[in-house]
Amino acid sequence: MGNDMEKEQMTTIRQQAKRRFADYTAHYDMAQPKIALKAVHTYHVAELCERIARDIGLNEEDILVAWMCGLLHDIGRFEQIRRFNTFSDADSIDHALLSIQILFGDEEQAGRIREFMPEDDYDELIDTAIRYHSAYRLPENISERQKMFCDILRDADKIDIFRVNLETPMEDIYNTTTEELRNATVTPEVLQAFYEHHAVLRSLKKTPVDHVVGHISLFYELVYPISKRIALEQGYLGRLTEFVSDNPDTQQVFAQIRNELRTGQDV
Numbered sequence: 001m002g003n004d005m006e007k008e009q010m011t012t013i014r015q016q017a018k019r020r021f022a023d024y025t026a027h028y029d030m031a032q033p034k035i036a037l038k039a040v041h042t043y044h045v046a047e048l049c050e051r052i053a054r055d056i057g058l059n060e061e062d063i064l065v066a067w068m069c070g071l072l073h074d075i076g077r078f079e080q081i082r083r084f085n086t087f088s089d090a091d092s093i094d095h096a097l098l099s100i101q102i103l104f105g106d107e108e109q110a111g112r113i114r115e116f117m118p119e120d121d122y123d124e125l126i127d128t129a130i131r132y133h134s135a136y137r138l139p140e141n142i143s144e145r146q147k148m149f150c151d152i153l154r155d156a157d158k159i160d161i162f163r164v165n166l167e168t169p170m171e172d173i174y175n176t177t178t179e180e181l182r183n184a185t186v187t188p189e190v191l192q193a194f195y196e197h198h199a200v201l202r203s204l205k206k207t208p209v210d211h212v213v214g215h216i217s218l219f220y221e222l223v224y225p226i227s228k229r230i231a232l233e234q235g236y237l238g239r240l241t242e243f244v245s246d247n248p249d250t251q252q253v254f255a256q257i258r259n260e261l262r263t264g265q266d267v
């Protein structure tokens with residue numbers, strides 16, 4: 001990579017993709033907070049993918065592909081919200097698969113990927129990264145290169161989830177009341193997952209505050225050192241751990257969580 005022509009071409013692809021993404025989302029109601037939130041999230045994730053890809057030393061073309069994965073990963077969210085008015089895949093539809101369907105189509109319907117990526121060289125890579133971006137674990141039968149793009153996207157997505165959780169009232173994200181949130185306790189299995197330093201399985205979360213601990217646990221899933229650095233530098237994760245509870249047990253749990261995180265920040 002690197003001669004001017006190729007650089008120019010990549011700039012054009014990027015600008016066009018951005019425009020087309022804006023055109024796509026313009027068909028949805030941006031006055032709806034859930035829709036607006038996902039549009040903002042998308043641009044953040046695309047930028048974060050680029051930053052991670054650059055830090056780990058990928059070439060310009062691969063950086064563009066990583067950025068593209070970020071731009072397109074949640075394209076299915078808009079339709080999910082329009083149809084079901086929820087982000088909960090369990091209560092509606094697998095939004096990652098919906099993104100894949102919109103981009104790559106199915107037997108009856110051609111996908112929209114060509115509107116964003118003129119050549120099909122990276123289709124499989126983009127498909128894989130988006131398909132598994134919200135999976136609890138990656139499948140084992142993917143190549144090292146596929147895994148790398150999956151990890152970049154998954155890291156970027158998690159980093160921005162910390163921001164979203166701070167900027168959106170938790171009552172709205174978790175469909176709960178302030179009172180419930182402030183009085184809730186942390187389910188022991190959820191806390192155990194945190195101490196085992198991995199993400200919390202969806203099925204274990206029972207109380208509103210379990211979601212907060214679940215989101216904090218995402219820190220341990222970050223693959224690349226640069227991702228941990230960005231997460232800490234942005235400060236949203238730290239603020240998540242400062243969750244204010246009226247329940248003495250929960251207050252104690254969060255003090256321990258802050259302590260545990262502090263000792264794990266050697267990145």
Ligand SMILES: [Fe+2]
Binds near residue numbers: 073074095096133134
């Ligand atoms: Fe997603």
